[in-house]
Amino acid sequence: MEGVGWIATIVIGGIAGWLAGKFxxxxYGILMNILLGIVGSIVANSVxxxxxxxxxxxxxxxxxxxxxxxVVLIFVARLIKR
Known part of the structure; x- marks a missing residue:
């Protein structure tokens, strides 16, 4: 994530996770959704x-x-949870 700073990355990932949780x-709760957004952003950028x-x-x-x-991580978590 070279384009934005670390704090911005956390904030953007948090917003993305919150939106994905609503979608x-x-x-999972707000904190887990934020964590999913941050990790999801890292995974998506890596892929x-x-x-x-x-x-x-x-x-x-x-x-x-x-x-x-x-969204992909939430989908995978639902598959594993079943």
């Missing part, structure tokens, strides 16, 4: 980098990838 109707796709657009790009990564 997926996850009942995209493997395909030579790099996020541009500053905080908005990280918000979108964080949201998508968190």
């Amino acid at each position: 997926m109707e996850a009942r 995209l980098a493997q395909f030579h796709v790099f996020v541009e657009g500053g905080w908005l790009g990280y918000l979108v990838t964080g949201f998508l990564g968190a």
Whole structure:
């Protein structure tokens, strides 16, 4: 996450996780949703980098990838929980 600082990364990841939790109707709690957003953003950026796709657009790009990564993580967590 070279485009934004660490504090901004945490805030953006938190917002992305919160939005993904609302979108997926996850009942994990606000802190877990924030953590999923941060981890989801890291995972999504890592996966995209493997395909030579790099996020541009500053905080908005990280918000979108964080949201998508968190949605995928919530989906996987639901599969494992069953």
